[in-house]
Structure formats: structure tokens, C-alpha cells
Amino acid sequence: MxxxxxxxxxxxxxxxxxxxxxxxxxxxxxxxxxxxxxxxxxxxxxxxxxxxxxxxxxxxxxxxxxxxxxxxIDGLLDRLVYLNYGLAAILGLIGFKLIVHALHENTLPFINGGQHVTAIPEVSTPLSLILILGILTVTTIASLLKSRSDARRELNAGSRTDA
Missing domain, CATH: 1.10.20 (Histone, subunit A)
Structure with missing residues (x-):
């Protein structure tokens, strides 16, 4: 080297x-x-x-x-303070979907005697997309509102110290 x-x-x-x-x-x-x-x-x-x-x-x-x-979007990511919570919720949803799908396809003898588990309904693809878009929309709006509120608070604090 x-x-x-x-x-x-x-x-x-x-x-x-x-x-x-x-x-x-x-x-x-x-x-x-x-x-x-x-x-x-x-x-x-x-x-x-x-x-x-x-x-x-x-x-x-x-x-x-x-x-x-x-x-x-590097600059925008600084303003999306709640994005990590939204992504965690999306990953949780996807994990739930994968577990439910695996239970529906079940062939393991120690789970439900090797029979398919149909008691839990599967989340459809359109519903998944709606939930993902909803989560992203809520976290984006909440993040931008918080960023705007923090900016106003800093501006007000700065104007008080100048007076």
C-alpha cells in the first residue's frame, strides 16, 4: 500500500x-x-x-x-427528523407481511402441525402501498412542521437576545 x-x-x-x-x-x-x-x-x-x-x-x-x-436530497434529510421512525414502521410492516406469508405457506411440523395458518389475513399489495405512502406522508409532514417550528423558535430566541 x-x-x-x-x-x-x-x-x-x-x-x-x-x-x-x-x-x-x-x-x-x-x-x-x-x-x-x-x-x-x-x-x-x-x-x-x-x-x-x-x-x-x-x-x-x-x-x-x-x-x-x-x-x-442530502440537505432535505436534515429537515426530515422523524423519517427514521417512519422507515422503522415500514420495515415492521414488511416484516409482518413476510411472517404472515410464511405462515400461509407453512410446511413446518412444529407450527400448526405442518398445516397452513389461514387465521391471519394477508395484507394485499395495494393496501401495502397505501400504508407505505401514508406513513411516509405523515412522517414528512410532521418533520417539516417540527423543522419550521424549531426555526421560528431559534429566530425568536435570537431576536430577544439582540434587544
Missing amino acids: TEGYHGDRVLVRENGRLHMTPMLLVMVAIGSADILFAIDSIPAIFGLTQEVYLIFAANAFSLLGLRQLFFL
Whole structure:
């Protein structure tokens, strides 16, 4: 490993030996994060559909546009203070859907004697989308209202200290 960067090169020859530059580590780290994101998002898309083509396409397109979208909305994320709670609720909904689907497809002998569990109704895809949009809408509006309220409070506190 070299001590510093050599432009945009990932490998350089020093004293007759081939060395890696820190740029190679940066590229491996970014690629690893993309792969981790792709693997992590597969259960989320399964919460909406079982179509393999749609799952593959959604992951491919999310990997293509995720980094650009992040830089686009980076400033907005600071104002969405309740977004993490909304995302937790969405992940909980998807987890519930996956568990209910697994119970409906049950073949495990230690759960309900290996019989399908039909007592719990499945959440349909349209209802899932409505719930997800509703959760995102509520958390976004609540976050923006809080951000606006905090900004007003700071403005009022600043004007009182000036007087």
C-alpha cells in the first residue's frame, strides 16, 4: 500500500514492485456498500411483490440511482427528523407481511402441525402501498412542521437576545 494517492490510479509501481493506492480501498468500500444495500433491499421488495423480474429490476435501478439521489436530497434529510421512525414502521410492516406469508405457506411440523395458518389475513399489495405512502406522508409532514417550528423558535430566541 502506498502512503498517498497517485492521481486516480489504483495501482502504481514503486521500486520495481506493484503497490495498491488508497484509491483502490475507496473503490472497494463504495462497491461493498452498494452490494450490501442491494442485498438488504431484497426483503423490502418482497413485501410488495413475488415477481422475480420486478425484484431484480427494482434492485438494479436502485443501485444505479441511489448515490445520485442521495446527493440530491442530502440537505432535505436534515429537515426530515422523524423519517427514521417512519422507515422503522415500514420495515415492521414488511416484516409482518413476510411472517404472515410464511405462515400461509407453512410446511413446518412444529407450527400448526405442518398445516397452513389461514387465521391471519394477508395484507394485499395495494393496501401495502397505501400504508407505505401514508406513513411516509405523515412522517414528512410532521418533520417539516417540527423543522419550521424549531426555526421560528431559534429566530425568536435570537431576536430577544439582540434587544
